[in-house]
Amino acid sequence: MIRVLLADDEAMIRAGIRSILGTDQGIEVVAEAAGGREAVDLTIAHRPDVVLMDVRMPRLDGLAAAAAIRAMAPEIAVVVLTTFDEDDYVTAALDAGAAGFLLKASDPRELLLAVHAVADGGAYLSPRIAKKVIARxxxxxxxxxxxxxxxxxxxxxxxxxxxxxxxxxxxxxxxxxxxxxxxxxxxxxxxxxxxxxxxxxxxxxxxxxxxxxxxxx
CATH class of the missing domain: 1.10.10.10 (Winged helix-like DNA-binding domain superfamily/Winged helix DNA-binding domain)
Incomplete structure (x- = not known):
């Protein structure tokens, strides 16, 4: 079972992500956070396998939260899930130690692929993001x-x-x-x-x- 923590400041977004993850019997959502600091605290408390982290979060932005999680628990994979695909966000996410970068506009199947990939020790970039990285x-x-x-x-x-x-x-x-x-x-x-x-x-x-x-x- 892959244990996942959701971190997004919008309740409806969290509900949608939870619904998608719920279609996979091999994934369990163990906690939800509405802010970056809460995400860090809940990650340390629950020790999930994967954290799905929004970029724009209150009380500590998602990238800073991702870096904090990776510093304290490097075995936990963080996937940045966002509506933004600007180069600065991609670079900052990778620098923060994210194992994946996924756009919220992606096909729901990508979310499941990303969770399984990073939980298995791999990495996952949304195809649109991968094209940017390859171009670089x-x-x-x-x-x-x-x-x-x-x-x-x-x-x-x-x-x-x-x-x-x-x-x-x-x-x-x-x-x-x-x-x-x-x-x-x-x-x-x-x-x-x-x-x-x-x-x-x-x-x-x-x-x-x-x-x-x-x-x-």
Whole structure:
């Protein structure tokens, strides 16, 4: 069972999200928050697997709340759920450690896909957001390929293989199957890669993997 906390200051939005999540028997909503500070407190109290966080929240904005949650409980995945797709929001969300970024205008099925993906240790970007991120890769918005390759030079061959899997959007289970290792081994490698490279989350790792040419793009 995937345990989810909803954080949005609009009761009707929370009700709609809860209704969508309720169609999946593998998901349970354990708490709801109407403000950013409340979201942080309830997350620590309930320890959900996933937090769905709105950007514009009272008493602590959603991005600051996401950063606080990731700092105190890095094992909890945060998905930013918002009506805004401006580049500044996307960048700030990734910097805050969000494992996903989803637009409220998205197909409801995307919400379920996102929750399952991040709960399984993966990452999820709304297709519209993914296009923006890819455009930044292609446009050189992130570190260039030479710098990216230099950055991953310290990784072992196995760690690079794991990072390549992350870059392809694979969950830990799929990477483990591809490399014929235990899922726990992949989780340990991912944690080590993030720590050694100074990355906040899998999305940032995926970006670096693309820049370094590990995914074949």
């Amino acid at each position: 890769w292609d446009g050189g918005g992130f570190a260039n390929k030479t710098a990216a390759r230099a950055r991953i030079a310290e990784l072992t061959d196995r760690e690079r293989a794991v990072l390549a899997g992350v870059g392809r959007g694979l969950a830990n289970q799929d990477i483990a199957a591809a490399l014929f290792v235990a899922e726990s081994t992949v989780k340990a490698h991912v944690s080590g890669i993030l720590r050694r490279l100074g990355l906040t989350n899998r999305v940032q790792a995926a970006i670096l993997a693309h820049e370094a040419g590990l995914t074949g793009r």
